[in-house]
Amino acid sequence: MAHRRIRKFNTKHTYPEQNLDNDLAQAVVTQGGKIVWLRGQCAQNLDDAVSIDSHDPVQQTHKVMQNMRQLIEEAGGKMEHLVKIVVYITDIRHREAVYRTMANTSKACIPFQRASWSRRWPDPSGWSKSTARQSFRTEHRSERKVSP
DSSP: OOOOOEEEEEEHHHHHTTTOEEEEEEEEEEETTHHHHHHHOOOOOOOOBBBBOOHHHHHHHHOOOOOOHHHHHTTTGGGGEEEEEEEEOOGGGGGGHHHHHHHHHHHHHHHEEEEOOOOSSSOOGGSSSHHHHHHHOOOEEEEEOOOO
């Protein structure tokens, strides 16, 4: 079975200021529908890629978790299936608020979590201008396994 891609997009349209032409997806279902890989999420609407108008880490994390829930459900899973999250934070002082919001939003036991701190993203131009200007951004990658 080929991978099933959810919410496909092309970088030519998503990042018109860059010379790119790649077909990507917000989520990919592999292994016969048993594993879902989510693309890194930030505080943007899934439908139009517009960033939310907030510099608040709680609001941004809430939006990211909302996006993850929506993608996992579109793939046929539930948040309880979530296995791993990797979080990138530009200001370590927001770590507690981010993790508290993740816990309150997911209500699931996430076996593996890792936070990385970076003062600056390697290529902030790859994100929308409003996101690149924010002092805080989260990006989550997750895997989940679906019960047979």
